[in-house]
Each structure stands twice: as C-alpha cells, then as structure tokens.
Amino acid sequence: MFNLNPNTGVPIYRQLMEQVRRMVSSSQLKPGDALPSVRELAMTHAVNPMTISKAYSMLEAEGLLERQRGKAMTVAGNLPLQESKPDRLERLQPAIENLAMAARQLELGSDDVLKAVREHMEKQDA
Amino acid sequence: MFNLNPNTGVPIYRQLMEQVRRMVSSSQLKPGDALPSVRELAMTHAVNPMTISKAYSMLEAEGLLERQRGKAMTVAGNLPLQESKPDRLERLQPAIENLAMAARQLELGSDDVLKAVREHMEKQDA
DNA sequence: ATATGTGTATTATTTTACTAATACACTAGG
C-alpha cells in the first residue's frame, strides 16, 4: 500500500505522511476508511512502531485523520470527497520540479524525458 | 548553479553531491574545471561552510573531484568525457520513479502527467 | 612579505530521526 524507503534521505515518517495525503486526496482512502495498524506497517516495512505512530499523530494534528480510542485510525469525516484534478496536479508539482532539475543538470531534453516517463508509466500499468 | 533546499528532508550535503555528479555526468563540469568555493556556496545558500566541505570531501573520496592544497577543488582529470545518453537516463530514473509513485497515489494518468511535465519543461526553456 | 583566497581540522552544541523495551487505556469478540 505504501512505499517506505529508508535510504533516500527523506525521513520515513515524512514519506508516509506525504503518501497518505496523496491517497486521501485521490479518494483511494475515503472518509471513515481505516488505515493499516501501526504494528502491521512497522512489521512489513521493518520500522519502529513509534515512527509510524509519529506520522499518524501528525496527520491527526493536521485534521486529515481521526483517532478513536482502541480502534484503528480512520480518515477524517469532514473532508471534501475528492480533490479536483487541478488540485491533485498541484500536489504533483514538487516531483515534477525535481525531475526537471535533474534533467537540466544531466542535459537531457524534454523529448528524452517525456519518452522515459511514458515508458516507465506504461510499464507500471501493465 | 546549484539548487539547495533545506526543507525537503534530504540532507543538504546529499543534494549537493547528487547535483555535482549530474553536472559532471553531462560535462557541464569538465575535468579540470574549478568548483565554486566552499565559502561562496555557503554564503549564497545560507548554509554552514562545513556542510559544503563535507560534500566536497565525500566526492573526492569517490574519485569525482580532486583536491590541491590552497587551490579550488576541481573535477578529476581521469574521467570519461561525457556519459552516454543511456547512462544519463539511468541517473534520471530515481526522479522518474518518484514522480510515477506520486502520480499513482494521486490517481493521475500518464496523459495528465506527461502534459504537466511537458508544460513545466517548456516554461523552463523559455 | 603581505593580503587574500583555497580547503580543512578541531571542538562543542543543538536539533532531528530512529530505535528499543515496557506499560497503559481502550475496544471488540468469544
């Protein structure tokens, strides 16, 4: 469900927060949906439970998740159903800027970059 | 010349290392070329000089840079002139994978992603 | 020689991220 890589330099709890935000934004996680348990995520990603709990707590502080004693964390109920495509494209911008910077420094033109992106995403769908 | 953002979670010295590697790979930095001085980079990016020095030292340990006492750091002289396009595309992969993951979680299709990338890169060239 | 420019070593401090091992409060099902 999530993709947590401890070798990117990006803190694990930050990776998780960002990915939850995206999936809520696209309604792959809808209001009321339960999130994977802290211990389960910690197990499958070989990470300390408190690292997961930290991400969940910060998302609750943001108002994105709701906490109920003794039960699994759920997506907050007072959220717009799905963000518009422009809003989701806005969330994609940092990844695009990062890609564009790398391409510029590698002196790869938009044609080469677009081809590489297309090939990767088609492989993904298959 | 470089783009160092302290808010991404990625350590500054790692950002710098990666960007130097890319520009050497594309021969925007050629063997013998001097790099910006530690103090200059530290000033313009509001960063501690030792943070820059750490990146330079690690790149020297990699064999990418050469150090000469009292003089500026230079690109090592024993490097292949420019990496092939396939090799540079290989270096682009992490940025592509990151973009594809974000798109998948945002439920944005390849058409929308490609359009957004194209628009961003065209704006860049202008 | 002197001044200015390299990178670096040193020492100390602060902040952040992550791990570890327990224990607690609560919910739900048998």
Add this chain to the structure above:
DNA sequence: CCTAGTGTATTAGTAAAATAATACACATAT
C-alpha cells in the same frame, strides 16, 4: 471475564545532520 487488537505514553539511547567559532597549511598575486 478474557484475550487480542487498537494507538500511545514513557524513558532511554544512538546516530546523523547542521551550526558555530577558531585556527591551520597552502597557493597566488601584489
């Protein structure tokens, strides 16, 4: 009631990242 499942608090420790303030060794141009 009891057990297994939630998230969390607690306390402690380790490691990484970045800052800060000096000081050193060397090169280069004046």
